[in-house]
Amino acid sequence: MTTGATEAFRAARDFLLEHREDQPTACRDFPRPDPTEFNWALDWFDVIARGNDTTALWIVAEDGTDTKVSFDELARRSDRVAGWLRARGVRRGDRVLLVLGNRVELWEAMLAAMKLGAVIIPATTMLAPADLTDRVTRGDVAHVIAESAVTPGFAEVPGAWTRIAVGEPTPGWLSFAAAHDGSDGHDADAVFVPDGPTAATDPLLLYFTSGTTAQPKLVGHTQTSYPIGHLSTMYWLGLRPGDTHLNISSPGWAKHAWSNFFAPWNAGATILIVRQERFAARPLLDTMVRCGATSFCAPPTVWRMLVQEDLGAWRTALREVIGAGEPLNPEVIEQVRTAWGLTIRDGFGQTETTAQIGNAPGQEVRPGSMGRPLPGYTVALVDPISGEVVTGTDAEGEICLELAARPLGLMTGYLDDPERTAESMRHGFYHTGDVGTRDADGYITYVGRSDDVFKASDYRISPFELESVLIEHEAVAEAAVVPSPDPVRLAVPKAYVVLAPGHEPTRETALSVLRHARAVLSPYKRVRRIEFAELPKTISGKIRRVELRGRERELHDGDQAGRGELEWFEEDFPELKGN
Known part of the structure; x- marks a missing residue:
């Protein structure tokens, strides 16, 4: 039964579809439903x-069997x-x-x-x-x-x-x-x-x-x-009626509701599910082609595994490709662009919200940036010390949402935890706990979690920036940078590295990766220690840097002789001196 709320929702949705490639207008004039x-x-x-009778849900089993429900x-x-x-x-x-x-x-x-x-x-x-x-x-x-x-x-x-x-x-x-x-x-x-x-x-x-x-x-x-609230997510993903949307995420996590429930059906699109007990790139790509997926969203881990394949060998029907969960490194974006002629559009959101910031279809995608605020959100950068809003070109601060007009997709709070709720909603803002910079045109670039950013020799270090450089090396599949205690500099950047197939955790590999980083990074940002190891992750696939930081304290705090099994310091390589 159609209601006034239905019509208000439809009007907002149709407005976003009409302005799907005009993000400034979509944000400025968004007719917010408020039933x-x-x-x-x-x-x-x-x-x-x-x-x-259009297919609403299309599930492909591991053996290729299709289940379609209208x-x-x-x-x-x-x-x-x-x-x-x-x-x-x-x-x-x-x-x-x-x-x-x-x-x-x-x-x-x-x-x-x-x-x-x-x-x-x-x-x-x-x-x-x-x-x-x-x-x-x-x-x-x-x-x-x-x-x-x-x-x-x-x-x-x-x-x-x-x-x-x-x-x-x-x-x-x-x-x-x-x-x-x-x-x-x-x-x-x-x-x-x-x-x-x-x-x-x-x-x-x-x-x-x-x-x-x-x-x-x-x-x-x-x-x-x-x-x-997930109208913002529909807009960011670029979904339209009749699309077939493939998203890689597991039930139980918010992103599954984002891209496997609300956003596609807000648009009237088909949800395509590819079931795999263990991720396998080639069967996924084969199914993507066979089923005619028009949009594809995946976390960085999946994209990094996909680019290990010759993506150009798969002729897809994709119009939109999107990365979500954590920032995606520029090197991966370029590999996909070369293979498919499509640019992965990044975005930002949390379980506590829907998509807040993103590169919407038709917008210029700037290297490293996750885009601009999406319809329904007003974003401010706030100095974490003073609490003041930071303005101007290249401003840096905590990514916050203005509460004067409460964001459409914001949570009510943390259940049975009024103190944590109040802390996250203090001084007229919802505080995401993430740090970003904003350029003169409003594009926001992710710096890191406020508790992940650290100082080395009194310089501020963004782990993500260093990780993006490391992953450009052919031997590096994944990387996580954390502070490692140092008696002189207080802390130095250390990289935990997962190697790509075909590469061994040897001294030669460590030297090659460190040389690459030194050639690209400013001296104060240099990665000075490297260890080859698997990365601890949450059950949803996010890297647990807090665990790595704790390990570093155990290894090196007060005892610089402590080493990981496959760890090298820059001092181990005399050939790096003077470079």
């Missing part, structure tokens, strides 16, 4: 889905699931933990829970039992919908929560399949009727962040902050 009542599954998805089918299937969940006790405001992989039931359950007004807590299937206990306990979970294969992990999780298994029959768990086949006596053909309107400010999503430095925070979003 008092809104339920995205009912007021948007169902409206565009009823009678629409918009109309998903609307009807999610209705059945909503009715069945209601009969099993799911009520408005109840918290539902979803522990599902990329399978149709995930999208059915998401839509169904939204239609009921329930609060969704997405989670990855890779969580350990202790993590599941944390989710259920801190999340105050009333119902769990999980893949049968992961149900043993809940054996010791306390509570009287409803157990619903997806897949093989599981003793003690209800079968999700009964929602469709009526095997438990439920009338699968019953018409679903919402129990009432949904307030726009009602909670919709709770996300446990990946926790690179501490216990995961629990981020709260409303019925509008993610659904309507």
